[in-house]
Amino acid sequence: MPRRSTKPAPTVSAFDAGLRMIVGRDHSVAELRRKLGRRGYPDVEIDAAQERLMANGWLGDRRFAERYARRRSRSLGPMAISAELAARGVDRELVEAAIERLGPHTQYLAAHKLADKLAGNTQYASYRELLHSVGAKLLRRGFSMEVVRKACDGLWPGTSDEPTA
Numbered sequence: 001m002p003r004r005s006t007k008p009a010p011t012v013s014a015f016d017a018g019l020r021m022i023v024g025r026d027h028s029v030a031e032l033r034r035k036l037g038r039r040g041y042p043d044v045e046i047d048a049a050q051e052r053l054m055a056n057g058w059l060g061d062r063r064f065a066e067r068y069a070r071r072r073s074r075s076l077g078p079m080a081i082s083a084e085l086a087a088r089g090v091d092r093e094l095v096e097a098a099i100e101r102l103g104p105h106t107q108y109l110a111a112h113k114l115a116d117k118l119a120g121n122t123q124y125a126s127y128r129e130l131l132h133s134v135g136a137k138l139l140r141r142g143f144s145m146e147v148v149r150k151a152c153d154g155l156w157p158g159t160s161d162e163p164t165a
Contacts, residue, residue: 014041014049026064030089061090065098073102073110080142111143111151119155127156
């Protein structure tokens, strides 16, 4: 006869478990629900815990999205942040609002700082080479082509090959 593995019943309430999770780091509502479900809490308890955490202001997708976007904007562009938030179950409208709050200047500064780090001490023979190397890495990190070009323009010393590529 096949053996069934049964999980022991949780020893603390879903609210307490949820509170411990969000003290460690922010969670989206969907993340918290998924984790509590995996720990064996019934949906009724998860619903009650979610309502209580939200009523106290400790849980909410808007706040989560804004904090997450601000933190990740140091190393990722808006497209990558948007994808990560969507994977965490945050509503598209909230994601767009959080990214909009960052503003284009913040995106450019992050891209420029990251481009400088990615370029290191490398001397590129042409602007095109810089764009293909550093620019491609910035694109993969979710920055738009416009922001990538501005960041690469800021790195290019302006010698014989002008940034027209």
